[in-house]
Amino acid sequence: MQLDNWFVQTEAQRKRLEITRQLSETFAKRAAEHDRAGTFPHENIADLRACGYVKWTVPREFGGEEISLYEFIMHQEQLARGDGSTALAIGWHVGMILSLRTSRAFPEELFRRVCESVMKDGALINSCASEPATGSPSRGGRPETTATPVENGYRITGRKTFSTLSPALDWILVTAGIADSDATGEFLVRGEDIEIIETWDTLGMRATGSHDIVLKDVFVPESQVVAVKQPGVRTERHNDGGGWMLHIPACYLGVGLAARDFAMKFAATYQPNSLTHPIADVPHIEQKLGEIELKLLPARTLMYDLAARWDAADAADRPQLRAYFGAVKMEATNRANEAVDLAMRVVGARSMAKSLPLERYYRDVRAGLHNPPMDDIVLKSLAKQGTALYRA
Ligand SMILES: Cc1cc2nc3c(=O)[nH]c(=O)nc-3n(C[C@H](O)[C@H](O)[C@H](O)COP(=O)(O)OP(=O)(O)OC[C@H]3O[C@@H](n4cnc5c(N)ncnc54)[C@H](O)[C@@H]3O)c2cc1C
Structure with a gap:
């Protein structure tokens, strides 16, 4: 047994791991340059699209490979051996699709649209929840980004920090407080509707493109509203353990x-x-x-x-x-x-x-x-x- 393949369990995993192993070697050659310049590795993302990795967790019903969590982390570990920044950035997308596959937290039609865009165009998604005032969203602070109800949807204004993968995102899951109410919501915003402010200049993970994103009066139709929640009300329906x-x-x-x-x-x-x-x-x-x-x-x-x-x-x-x-x-x-x-x-x-x-x-x-x-x-x-x- 090769020690590198210690955790591989099936032939299909081994074959796909060979793809991510080769990518990892390529990314390793580009990593120092992007790290030094703090640039986003667009060519790595293009390679990940070209080999199909961005689709591997998409459900089979939408044409994806539906790989397991076990296999997903194997590829993530492998990619990070070449370049941590690229692995962390693409991990949000591939992982979010896996999570949505099991939690079904998106309305069914919206999830189908997202999956189809991943399959057809290699579209990428991430969740942007952090803000300067809330710090880590896991602490439970209310977002200062605001969603105002309008006819057939919401208009959203605000600024998010640490928005990993931002230069390549097609879909952004944004949290916001609902105007004139205690409720908060989750909204799926299109990448073309936001502005990126290039603030990411940090000690490490310099090539993740984790910049600030700004939303100015962005219209989000009802079909892209993922959830509106009252404070203190927990919904277990979509809890897949994370x-x-x-x-x-x-x-x-x-x-x-x-x-x-x-x-x-x-x-x-x-x-x-x-x-x-x-x-x-x-x-x-x-x-x-x-x-x-x-x-x-x-x-x-x-x-x-x-x-x-x-x-x-x-x-x-x-x-x-x-x-x-x-x-x-x-x-x-x-x-x-x-x-x-x-x-x-x-x-x-x-x-x-x-x-x-x-x-x-x-x-x-x-x-x-x-x-x-x-x-x-x-x-x-x-x-x-x-x-x-x-x-x-
Ligand atoms: C490389 C990288 C990529 C990231 N990518 C994303 C992303 O794609 N999307 C996204 O939304 N976010 C992302 N984040 C942001 C991340 O999820 C956190 O929001 C961010 O790191 C801020 O967390 P913090 O603990 O440093 O900040 P804060 O929450 O402001 O905490 C600062 C300090 O105060 C303490 N503290 C603050 N509040 C409390 C409290 N209530 N109780 C106890 N202690 C408290 C903390 O322990 C810490 O010591 C990313 C972060 C990094 C580093």
């Missing part, structure tokens, strides 16, 4: 694996003239390399285990997995940060060179700490789930 969000840990574990591979190869081949053997046989290096494996393998195993459980679970049982998906995300992002740090210690001062990828991995992997769910929310959810049985 398995698709495993694309986030998959991405950062992919970056960790890339750092591991670099450090392993370096240690096995670098032999300074103070030694009669490569540094791989020096005890403190061996220890660090072993620790890297011990950071990544358990986190990966947990992630694939949870994905398989979600794939196999009945719709009614999936919501119970949510807290454990958070555990995967927290474990994966923290261990990936530690693995990259150890890899850099193995390589030494060269690890900081701009001509090598390690310093980019170090910056990219840091962003994982600020993707949802945040660590404090994960721990709180696990505690709440654990004590729920015993509460009066």
